[in-house]
Every structure is written in structure tokens, then in C-alpha cells.
Amino acid sequence: MRLNRSLTRRDFIKSTAIATTATATSAISTVAAGGAAPKMIGIQVGSVSFVDEGTESVLDILQQRGAVNTIFLTTFTYGRGLAGRQIPRQPFPDHGPQESDEKLFHGGNYATPHPEFYRNTVLKQTRAPDHGDLDIVAAVLPAARKRGLKLFCSIEDVFRSDVSGVREVAEVDLQCRKTGTLCLFHPDVRAFWTGLAIDLCKSYEIDGILFFNERNGPLLNAIGASHAQTIASSRVTCFCEFHQRAAKERGIDLQRAREGYTKLDQFVQNSLANKRPSDGYFVEFWRLLVEYPEIIAWDRLFDAGKHQVLAEVHAAVKNVRRDLQVGFHIEHVNSFNPIFRATRRYDELASKADFLKVVVYNNCGGERYAHFIDNIGSTVFRDVPRAELKRFNDYLLNYSEEKDCTDLAAAGLSPDYVFRETQRAIAGVQGKCKVLPGIDIGIPVGRNSRKASAEDTYAATSAALRAGADGVIFSRKYSEMRLANLSAAGRAVRDAKG
Numbered sequence: 001m002r003l004n005r006s007l008t009r010r011d012f013i014k015s016t017a018i019a020t021t022a023t024a025t026s027a028i029s030t031v032a033a034g035g036a037a038p039k040m041i042g043i044q045v046g047s048v049s050f051v052d053e054g055t056e057s058v059l060d061i062l063q064q065r066g067a068v069n070t071i072f073l074t075t076f077t078y079g080r081g082l083a084g085r086q087i088p089r090q091p092f093p094d095h096g097p098q099e100s101d102e103k104l105f106h107g108g109n110y111a112t113p114h115p116e117f118y119r120n121t122v123l124k125q126t127r128a129p130d131h132g133d134l135d136i137v138a139a140v141l142p143a144a145r146k147r148g149l150k151l152f153c154s155i156e157d158v159f160r161s162d163v164s165g166v167r168e169v170a171e172v173d174l175q176c177r178k179t180g181t182l183c184l185f186h187p188d189v190r191a192f193w194t195g196l197a198i199d200l201c202k203s204y205e206i207d208g209i210l211f212f213n214e215r216n217g218p219l220l221n222a223i224g225a226s227h228a229q230t231i232a233s234s235r236v237t238c239f240c241e242f243h244q245r246a247a248k249e250r251g252i253d254l255q256r257a258r259e260g261y262t263k264l265d266q267f268v269q270n271s272l273a274n275k276r277p278s279d280g281y282f283v284e285f286w287r288l289l290v291e292y293p294e295i296i297a298w299d300r301l302f303d304a305g306k307h308q309v310l311a312e313v314h315a316a317v318k319n320v321r322r323d324l325q326v327g328f329h330i331e332h333v334n335s336f337n338p339i340f341r342a343t344r345r346y347d348e349l350a351s352k353a354d355f356l357k358v359v360v361y362n363n364c365g366g367e368r369y370a371h372f373i374d375n376i377g378s379t380v381f382r383d384v385p386r387a388e389l390k391r392f393n394d395y396l397l398n399y400s401e402e403k404d405c406t407d408l409a410a411a412g413l414s415p416d417y418v419f420r421e422t423q424r425a426i427a428g429v430q431g432k433c434k435v436l437p438g439i440d441i442g443i444p445v446g447r448n449s450r451k452a453s454a455e456d457t458y459a460a461t462s463a464a465l466r467a468g469a470d471g472v473i474f475s476r477k478y479s480e481m482r483l484a485n486l487s488a489a490g491r492a493v494r495d496a497k498g
């Protein structure tokens with residue numbers, strides 16, 4: 001079936017029914033070790049895959065090939081990482097239409113927003129127009145239930161600036177410009193996330209919510225301490241009235257924070273222009289932090305806003321039904337960046353989650369880690385040769401035997417990386433919540449970077465389970481996975497069981 005904006009719910013159900021008769025229902029696959037509860041074997045899927053390939057056909061493939069027992073259905077996002085077909089200009093996988101949805105993709109809420117849950121927010125009009133009046137949760141949930149599959153709604157903090165209300169609740173940057181991202185201290189934004197979570201949990205008999213928010217605070221954004229972003233030190237956020245109020249309550253001086261970030265911006269710009277401070281890059285950076293503790297305080301403020309939203313979503317969902325589960329996606333930078341690691345306590349996150357989906361994407365991890373080293377090697381650690389900086393960082397992160405900088409993207413990270421990061425997360429949560437590593441199945445990479453093979457996927461899945469994970473979540477979306485790799489992941493799950 002072609003993706004079509006005017007597709008109606010009736011058309012969808014009809015096509016799904018045809019698919020049902022054509023394929024057999026398979027048994028639920030679970031992994032149980034020594035009589036323990038079955039491990040959660042999840043997979044992230046966007047609505048477009050069910051529309052393109054038919055609900056029953058997709059569920060057949062997920063169960064038979066991937067040994068999947070839990071669907072993480074992308075329900076809210078404007079981003080292409082979790083929704084839509086393959087990223088434009090990347091090779092299509094061996095299923096679904098071999099045609100880009102670049103012009104059709106919009107994003108938003110793929111379920112039906114019920115207005116009573118959005119009374120306290122300006123973000124009222126978020127219905128995704130991509131599939132006409134189709135409600136993807138209403139369509140997929142009964143089919144999943146019939147097979148004994150669990151279903152979680154994935155919701156992600158990725159917006160687009162033309163959505164009604166976004167401008168009113170947008171963050172304000174260092175130079176007082178409105179941005180395209182939402183301020184997590186804004187009451188309307190907080191009301192939106194809790195409203196959305198409650199709406200989904202009350203309107204559908206789902207098993208819970210997986211919340212994605214990959215945004216970083218101003219310190220990391222200023223120095224380019226992530227893997228994906230460009231270094232934009234003059235665009236750091238947020239300095240809006242709600243942040244100013246929250247700062248005041250915590251006794252943080254706004255003017256000093258502005259001054260500190262302005263100096264940090266100058267430091268970064270000078271670094272990128274190769275203008276070395278007389279005391280060296282690292283000393284100059286550290287001096288800024290010492291002289292302006294407000295830099296770190298303002299960064300902590302961002303985290304406080306983000307974590308407050310997580311806590312509110314968790315509380316709101318538990319208020320609907322105690323047995324609903326809430327999970328948080330823990331972004332990749334948490335794995336590469338020791339400074340970021342220091343700002344994230346697994347046990348603290350675990351206190352407001354039933355499970356953490358910890359990103360351990362090893363294949364694209366090589367390219368991303370190399371990018372991270374390049375970024376910090378352009379600013380704070382500019383005096384250190386890249387190869388040595390990478391080796392030093394490996395020690396800090398407890399990585400072993402990963403390739404050198406020059407080969408990293410082409411080699412990817414090893415299954416041992418998956419094993420170690422899984423173990424670190426399990427030790428970190430101190431038994432307070434479950435750990436479900438996110439396994440990389442065909443996440444798009446650059447032309448010269450490693451492309452995942454079935455063997456890689458098998459090894460990564462095995463490593464996570466061997467490290468003692470409570471399950472795994474195949475990531476990022478079914479519409480970018482090759483079937484042989486999904487089968488290899490499923491084989492690893494079944495082998496771990498045996």
C-alpha cells in the first residue's frame with residue numbers, strides 16, 4: 001500500500017484484514033532465564049510501517065524474525081529519527097516501499113488528541129496529518145493484544161517551528177532570540193507533556209510510555225560536547241522569563257550567567273579560529289568555570305527543567321494506573337562524554353522510571369564517537385593530538401580496544417562496548433528500575449562509515465543480554481532495518497534463552 005495523505009481508517013483496516021488472511025499468527029516469543037519473568041524484547045516502529053506494509057504482516061515479521069514481545073509505537077514526534085520511512089538519501093531496507101516520503105512526512109500526534117487533556121497549554125493542534133484520519137494506536141493495539149504483545153507509546157521532544165503555539169513557548173537564547181525548541185520550564189510545555197501522557201494512557205489500554213528527550217544544557221551545547229550537533233556557542237539556551245524566575249528561586253545570578261556564557265562564547269569562537277590563549281585551551285576553559293560558577297549553575301538549571309518534566313510525566317501516568325510503566329530514553333552522549341556522564345546519575349533517573357532505555361548503538365557509535373572527539377578536540381582539548389585525546393577518553397569511559405580515531409567511523413564500536421555500557425547502567429540504577437539497552441539495527445551512517453552486518457547485530461544483542469540486561473529495545477525504527485539484521489537480533493535473543 002502506498003503512503004497516502006487521504007488514506008482513511010476504513011481503507012487501513014481493509015488492507016490490514018487482507019494482510020491478516022495472508023499471514024499466519026505466530027506465538028509470542030519471550031526469553032525466560034531460570035523461570036524468571038520474560039525479558040522485554042522491544043522494537044521501535046513508526047506508524048508509516050504499519051500503513052505501508054499492513055499491521056499483521058509487520059507484527060508477523062517482528063515476532064518471527066526479531067523474537068519481539070513488545071512494540072514501542074512512535075506516537076508523538078516531529079522528528080525523522082523515530083518516524084517516517086528511511087531517512088532521505090539513505091539506502092532503503094529490503095521491505096516497504098522503495099520511495100522516499102520526504103514530501104509527505106509531517107509528524108505530530110499519530111493518535112487522536114482529545115482536547116480535554118490540552119486545556120492548559122497553547123500546544124493544542126498537534127494531530128499528525130500524514131495518514132489522514134487514521135489513529136495508529138487504535139489501529140495497532142487490538143492486533144498486538146490478540147498476539148499477547150505489549151504496546152508502549154513513544155513520545156519525543158522534537159517539534160517543528162510552524163506548529164501552532166510553538167513560538168509562544170520557545171526557548172530564548174543568550175542573545176535574546178527566540179529559538180525553535182520548547183522551554184521545559186514554561187508551564188504550557190509542562191502541561192503539554194503531562195496532558196499528552198495522560199491522554200494516551202486514559203484513551204487507550206496501552207502498557208505505558210517511553211519518553212524521548214535528547215536535548216542538552218547550554219554548557220555542553222556551547223563547547224560542542226555532543227556527537228551530532230554543530231558548535232553554536234552564541235545560541236545557547238534558555239534565558240526566558242521562566243528560566244529567570246527559576247534561577248532567582250535557586251539564587252543564581254542571571255547577569256553573571258550571561259556574562260559567563262558570553263565569555264565562554266568568545267573562548268569557543270577563538271578556539272575555532274585557532275587563537276590559542278597564552279595559558280592554553282584547557283586552562284582558559286577551567287578558569288572560566290572557576291570564575292563563573294554560574295555557567296555550571298545555568299547548565300544544571302536546564303537539567304532541572306528537563307528532569308522535572310520527566311518526573312511530572314511519571315507521576316501523571318502513575319496517577320492514571322499504578323501498573324502503567326514509564327521509561328526514559330537515555331541519549332548516546334551519555335555514553336561518550338565524561339562531562340555529561342557526571343550530570344546524569346542512573347540511580348536518580350531510576351527513581352522516576354520503571355525502565356531506562358540506555359542507548360548503546362555500537363555500529364553508528366564509531367562515527368558518533370569520532371565526531372565527539374573532533375568537537376571537544378576543537379575547543380577545550382585543542383592542545384591534545386586527536387589520537388591521544390581519544391585514547392585518554394577511552395580510559396575515562398572504560399572503553400577497551402576500540403579503533404583509533406582514523407579508523408573509528410569505518411570500524412564502529414565493538415560488542416564489548418555494548419557489554420560494558422550495559423553493565424555500567426545496571427550497576428548505576430542499583431536495582432531501582434529495569435535497564436533495556438537500545439540496540440543499533442541499521443541506524444543510518446555516512447558513506448564511509450561501517451554498515452551493520454547480521455553478525456554485528458547478533459553480537460551486540462548477545463552482549464547486552466549477557467551483561468544482564470532486563471531486555472533490549474531494537475532501535476531506531478523498523479523502517480530503517482534490514483530483515484537479515486532483525487533476524488540476527490532475534491536469533492541472539494533465542495540463543496540467550498536456550
Ligand SMILES: [Zn+2]
Pocket residue numbers: 171172183184185186238239240241242243
Ligand atoms: Zn526558558
